[in-house]
Amino acid sequence: MPSDEMRSNIIKAEVYSEEKVLDDHIYPLDQLAKSFTDHLALAHCHVRVNFYVEDIESALNDHVKRKLGCSYDEIPMERFFYLNQNPDSK
Incomplete structure (x- = not known):
């Protein structure tokens, strides 16, 4: 290659x-x-x-609803774990 x-x-x-x-x-x-x-x-x-x-707030909620199937306020915390760049941390 x-x-x-x-x-x-x-x-x-x-x-x-x-x-x-x-x-x-x-x-x-x-x-x-x-x-x-x-x-x-x-x-x-x-x-x-x-x-x-x-409208910014409406756009954010629509985007989250399309991607995650819930509203912005309902996003479960485990959805944010992938943001960590350290593969050894849990």
Whole structure:
């Protein structure tokens, strides 16, 4: 296997706001998106940042409901264990 083999990695971020993005906000949002990816080998990644105009709390609850089948307030703590990067800790 060649060391420079291309991998198809996708990095996806979703940004919600209750207001439309103004022209004055484009540059700061561009910098935010770049800060997500500064540490990555972008030659091996596809980066997608989607911006939505929607009620933030409703969007969060809808997303959690789709992904986990419960509301944000009902997420069981064991759902968060995978966030730990140390494989030896329980």
